[in-house]
Amino acid sequence: MRVLLIEDEPKLGRSIKKGLEEHQIEVDFAENGLVGKRLSQSNGYSVIVSDIILPGMNGIDLTRQIRHEGNRTPVLLLTALGQTDDKVAGFDAGADDYLTKPFEFRELLVRIQALARRPVDTYQALPELRFADTVMDLQTHEFVRAGRKIALTPKEFALMEYFLRNPLRVISKQEISEKVWNLDFDTGTNVIEVYVNFLRKKVDKDFDTKLIHTQFKNGYFLREG
Amino acid sequence: MRVLLIEDEPKLGRSIKKGLEEHQIEVDFAENGLVGKRLSQSNGYSVIVSDIILPGMNGIDLTRQIRHEGNRTPVLLLTALGQTDDKVAGFDAGADDYLTKPFEFRELLVRIQALARRPVDTYQALPELRFADTVMDLQTHEFVRAGRKIALTPKEFALMEYFLRNPLRVISKQEISEKVWNLDFDTGTNVIEVYVNFLRKKVDKDFDTKLIHTQFKNGYFLREG
DNA sequence: CATTTTTTTAAAAACTGCTTAAAAAAACCG
DNA sequence: CGGTTTTTTTAAGCAGTTTTTAAAAAAATG
Numbered sequence: 001m002r003v004l005l006i007e008d009e010p011k012l013g014r015s016i017k018k019g020l021e022e023h024q025i026e027v028d029f030a031e032n033g034l035v036g037k038r039l040s041q042s043n044g045y046s047v048i049v050s051d052i053i054l055p056g057m058n059g060i061d062l063t064r065q066i067r068h069e070g071n072r073t074p075v076l077l078l079t080a081l082g083q084t085d086d087k088v089a090g091f092d093a094g095a096d097d098y099l100t101k102p103f104e105f106r107e108l109l110v111r112i113q114a115l116a117r118r119p120v121d122t123y124q125a126l127p128e129l130r131f132a133d134t135v136m137d138l139q140t141h142e143f144v145r146a147g148r149k150i151a152l153t154p155k156e157f158a159l160m161e162y163f164l165r166n167p168l169r170v171i172s173k174q175e176i177s178e179k180v181w182n183l184d185f186d187t188g189t190n191v192i193e194v195y196v197n198f199l200r201k202k203v204d205k206d207f208d209t210k211l212i213h214t215q216f217k218n219g220y221f222l223r224e225g
Numbered sequence: 226m227r228v229l230l231i232e233d234e235p236k237l238g239r240s241i242k243k244g245l246e247e248h249q250i251e252v253d254f255a256e257n258g259l260v261g262k263r264l265s266q267s268n269g270y271s272v273i274v275s276d277i278i279l280p281g282m283n284g285i286d287l288t289r290q291i292r293h294e295g296n297r298t299p300v301l302l303l304t305a306l307g308q309t310d311d312k313v314a315g316f317d318a319g320a321d322d323y324l325t326k327p328f329e330f331r332e333l334l335v336r337i338q339a340l341a342r343r344p345v346d347t348y349q350a351l352p353e354l355r356f357a358d359t360v361m362d363l364q365t366h367e368f369v370r371a372g373r374k375i376a377l378t379p380k381e382f383a384l385m386e387y388f389l390r391n392p393l394r395v396i397s398k399q400e401i402s403e404k405v406w407n408l409d410f411d412t413g414t415n416v417i418e419v420y421v422n423f424l425r426k427k428v429d430k431d432f433d434t435k436l437i438h439t440q441f442k443n444g445y446f447l448r449e450g
Numbered sequence: 451c452a453t454t455t456t457t458t459t460a461a462a463a464a465c466t467g468c469t470t471a472a473a474a475a476a477a478c479c480g
Numbered sequence: 481c482g483g484t485t486t487t488t489t490t491a492a493g494c495a496g497t498t499t500t501t502a503a504a505a506a507a508a509t510g
Contacts, residue, residue: 096235140395141440153498154442190456191500197457214456216508378487416489418467425468441466441497 001116002026006036006050006059007078016049019105025112033057038168040066040073046116049108051078052090060093067094068130076111078103129164132211132224134203136164150202155180159195160203163212163222172219196220226341227251231261231275231284232303241274244330250337258282263394265291265298271341274333276303285318292319294354294390301336303328354389357436357449359428361389375427380405384420385428388437388447397444421445 003020005027007013017027028045030036033056040048040062048066052059063075074096090098097111129136133146141157143150152160162180163171173192177183181191196212204210209225228245230252232238242252253270255261259281265273273291277284288300299321322336354361359370366382368375377385387405388396398417402408406416421437429435434450 140446141443155499189501193456194458194500197459200457216455380488414490415467419469419489422468422470439467 001046002028003112004028004030004036004039004045004048004050004073006030006033006048006054006062008032008051008054016105016108020109020112023109031055033059033062037062037065040071045073047112048073048075049078049112050075053080060089060095063090063095064093074116076108129161131164131167131222132209134164134211136161145203145207152199152202155195156198156202159192160199163220167222170215170219170221175219226271227253228337229253229255229261229264229270229273229275229298231255231258231273231279231287233257233276233279241330241333245334245337248334256280258284258287262287262290265296270298272337273298273300274303274337275300278305285314285320288320289318299341301333354386356389356447357434359389359436361386370428370432377424377427380420381423381427385424388445391447395440395444395446400444 001024003025005013005016005020007016007029008031010031013029013031017029020027028039030039033050033054035056036048036050036054037057050059050062054062057065059077063077066073066075075094077090077095077098078101079090079098080101099108099111128138135144136157137143138161141152143152143157143160158180159176162176176192177186200210200212204212211222211224213221213223215221226249228250230238230241230245232241232254233256235256238254238256242254245252253264255264258275258279261273261275261279262282265287275284275287279287282290284302288302291298291300300319301322301324302320303326304323305326324333324336353363359368361368361382363386366377368377368382368385383405384401387401401417402411421439425435425437429437436447436449438446438448440446
């Protein structure tokens with residue numbers, strides 16, 4: 001099991017991380033909200049544990065944003081004593097559980113395990129992905145940028161979906177080849193370049209801020225501007 | 226017994242789900258009205274329990290819509306204290322019972338079991354399906370668009386009925402093959418295309434706004450225009 | 451500036467869905 | 481029953497779209 005821990009107090013963070021690792025739980029540890037958010041997008045975590053009060057971005061906004069991106073990973077928020085408003089706001093934002101500081105480590109462990117056990121509720125998943133001013137409806141296969149509907153062919157849609165599911169991360173052609181085309185070997189083709197070009201024409205060409213960027217030698221990544 | 230639970234407050238929802246499951250009741254849990262409605266169409270539930278205040282679509286509209294689609298599954302609505310208007314509106318829409326929050330879990334359980342025990346025939350199912358300017362009478366097998374009666378053969382009727390029971394959703398040929406033709410394997414035929422063509426000639430050809438749309442590679446869906 | 455990598459363009463190939471026509475099966479009816 | 485009509489299924493060709501290939505042009509790197 002992998003857990004993302006976002007906690008700005010180094011001492012508490014390290015101690016939680018150590019405790020979890022003793023129970024065979026892999027832990028990625030971020031000390032501020034922005035880094036935490038980026039990590040949450042890329043890697044497959046079973047649970048995200050986040051303090052509410054954080055530099056960069058607080059735990060509630062973080063929860064709201066990752067939910068907005070279609071990420072349904074269970075979120076457990078750590079709140080200071082008696083912050084009932086925070087609790088409510090946290091649940092509103094899409095958090096799944098909370099724990100009031102100070103807490104016993106045993107209780108945190110039990111709650112994390114409970115959240116991880118929860119079946120990934122495929123129904124509850126928001127059937128859309130968002131990034132910048134784009135919305136992708138996974139149900140109707142509609143794709144919209146800045147209110148304008150853009151028709152994508154199935155392959156274009158699949159590629160764009162992969163980008164949207166991995167924003168702000170450099171994605172190698174190798175990876176696209178495997179994940180979008182299901183090719184396990186190099187066919188010495190340039191389909192990917194061609195399709196990135198197709199997407200750029202449809203998604204970026206008529207707009208000022210480009211979303212699809214190239215990192216020479218390494219791959220492509222999604223970013224605003 | 227299977228119950229569909231639609232509740233946007235995660236904590237309450239989870240606790241109800243847990244409680245019911247301890248009594249050997251299977252629970253599908255949706256956190257918003259739209260997802261709940263979609264689930265209500267597909268799966269065979271004994272009872273639907275829905276909060277009234279929901280994101281996406283409120284419990285009363287949800288009840289009205291599923292009744293409109295001919296679904297007569299008993300519906301129990303959860304209302305906040307003293308919302309008498311809601312109660313009335315809920316019953317009007319076709320709900321079968323309500324429960325005022327806060328409530329004891331034991332009472333909810335008893336009411337669900339009571340609804341599930343009720344013989345199906347006591348609910349007066351609306352014997353028609355409607356979409357846009359069409360009405361399908363399931364009793365007489367009449368189909369009308371814009372006041373004009375359209376004669377459909379049995380298979381055409383069955384296919385159109387399936388479309389009407391799943392509006393605004395993309396339906397794959399695979400699914401049609403299973404649900405309308407009862408084929409569990411691919412017979413490598415094009416009957417479905419042929420029948421969609423039949424329907425289009427009868428249902429869409431003489432009208433400006435088309436109802437039956439194709440989504441390349443994915444299937445068909447019903448939508449106005 | 452030479453080399454490598456990426457982008458662009460164009461055209462071929464493959465595929466999907468639509469249409470039409472005819473055959474097969476089922477329902478109807480005197 | 482036997483013939484007729486209606487409904488359902490099969491088959492084949494076509495039209496349009498999508499995907500892939502290939503090669504030239506452009507851009508980036510050191």
